[in-house]
Amino acid sequence: MAENIAAQSAVSSRGLGLSTKMPAFFHVLEDQWDPTSNPQGIVNIGLAENALMQEEMKGFLNSHLNVESHALTYGDGFSGSKRLRESLCHFLNRHFQPHVPLSPSHMVATAGASNALECCAWALCDPGDYILIGRPYWTTFRTLLGNRASVNVLDVNFDGVDPFSSDAVELYRETYMQAIKKGKKITAILLCSPNNPLGRCYSPEILCSYMRLCGELDIHLVSDELYALSVWENPTMEDPDQFKSILSFPSESLMNPQKLHVIWGMSKDFGATGLRIGCLISQFNTRFLNACESISLFSFPSSLADNAVAKLLADDSFTDHFISLNRARLSENYRHVTTTLSDHGIPYTQSNAALFVWVNLGAMTKGHGATDADILEILNREKVYVTSGLTYASEQPGWFRIVIAHPKHVLDEGLKRIFGAMLYYETRITK
Incomplete structure (x- = not known):
């Protein structure tokens, strides 16, 4: 008790309040999955990052950064x-x-x-x-x-x-x-x-x-x-x-x-x-x-x-090509992800913009009353990171955001773990 009071006195009241508001995804960044160097890591298809155009971006920056x-x-x-x-x-x-x-x-x-x-x-x-x-x-x-x-x-x-x-x-x-x-x-x-x-x-x-x-x-x-x-x-x-x-x-x-x-x-x-x-x-x-x-x-x-x-x-030729290629890759990945979701009977909303698909994983629990927290728990168990409707003030439970702007091998690994997590939940709940 005394140690706890001492620790609290080391920062202001404002500092104590802010210390509870650390971003929830930092642990993901510290343990990201790689098929070779970290196969047991967390597959991150939750953060809205676009990894589809990194080679093109790196190429431009490395050839034009004249300080x-x-x-x-x-x-x-x-x-x-x-x-x-x-x-x-x-x-x-x-x-x-x-x-x-x-x-x-x-x-x-x-x-x-x-x-x-x-x-x-x-x-x-x-x-x-x-x-x-x-x-x-x-x-x-x-x-x-x-x-x-x-x-x-x-x-x-x-x-x-x-x-x-x-x-x-x-x-x-x-x-x-x-x-x-x-x-x-x-x-x-x-x-x-x-x-x-x-x-x-x-x-x-x-x-x-x-x-x-x-x-x-x-x-x-x-x-x-x-x-x-x-x-x-x-x-x-x-x-x-x-x-x-x-x-x-x-x-x-x-x-x-x-x-x-x-x-x-x-x-x-x-x-x-x-x-x-x-x-x-x-x-x-x-x-x-x-x-x-x-x-x-x-x-x-x-x-x-x-x-x-x-x-x-300022480089119109580069930006026009970059934007066109980015759109084509996003469209292709959207079709890839949504086809896989459909094959597994998972509902999603139609979209044509941004980097993600809004997916109803709650529908996979077959009326067992799983909360977003329940689903997140089993997703964490399978070490796949997506964000739940709780993160987006969703009015309906069960909705999750899956980011599609990743290479297909990352998406496939993430989706495989999601399906495995939901199957585990169904097996556990019906025992």
Whole structure:
């Protein structure tokens, strides 16, 4: 008891609180499966990393990373070099087709998209404010918004309503009204477009509806477009919506353009989570960007990564080929995984975007009432890592997210272990 008290006194109350919020997947990174060097390790098909394009990315970086003295300094400031922001504008103007062309003054560069989102929490919200997010969603948003900036997430429940429909937009309105009656201050809607974990895009009509709603409620709209270019062909999906950036609409006719903000980064579309380059775009709110600049010391991207990404995004030939090849490989892997799931009678939702499939493993328990925690326990036993609906505030139990952006031998090993785990559960429960 005395030792426990002594240990607690060694850190602040704030430190004690943060120590319980360690990311749950660090143990996976320390013991990743390799068929040769670590065959007993954990097969990681849970983290949203894109491993399909690493050879192409390594080839470009190794042949183009010519370090200059400028890259070893504080450069042009803490929010990205002039060259990086010019390259980001060039690239995003080509692929996002903004209604008002982007210029470097419209953005700040950050050490990844997570930093960009935390900048929104600091500069758009006061401590205790709420941001609306529709379920299911990546619950690490709560960590990014809350751990340091003390901004809360308020879930929007759909109760069976299609999350991509106009009815869903109205549920945001209802949730907002109910929260205001309870004295909560709602600052913004955070929209993940394309959606994580559902892997679908919003139609242009629905995106405009969200903008109109934010205009009517006079709140901010933050569009997280991290998977924008990871949209691929799914021949079995009837007339799927394609990605359209919120920047491509005439925002001034739909909402207060000062309250529209977009986040993008290199981690998903370019399979480069380790480069830590993201950007926060706000075309009509210089004061907001200045506020982000004021805390840019805490989101300062590496000058070496800055240098490499600036060269990469300016190379149209390379990026066009990279994006096309990435989409083809994602499409192929989607078909591979979903065919295997179908062969084993496992339901999944149709998708055509991002890096994953939303899978109903709970359906394999045949009505035995298995919880997500029960299924995770047996998956851990088989040393395969996927993330459960609990991680995404899912309204229905039994749903899990499987990342498809891995070489097929990794996917096959992971799926084999999932099927083995579920068979073990059925054998144990029916004894």
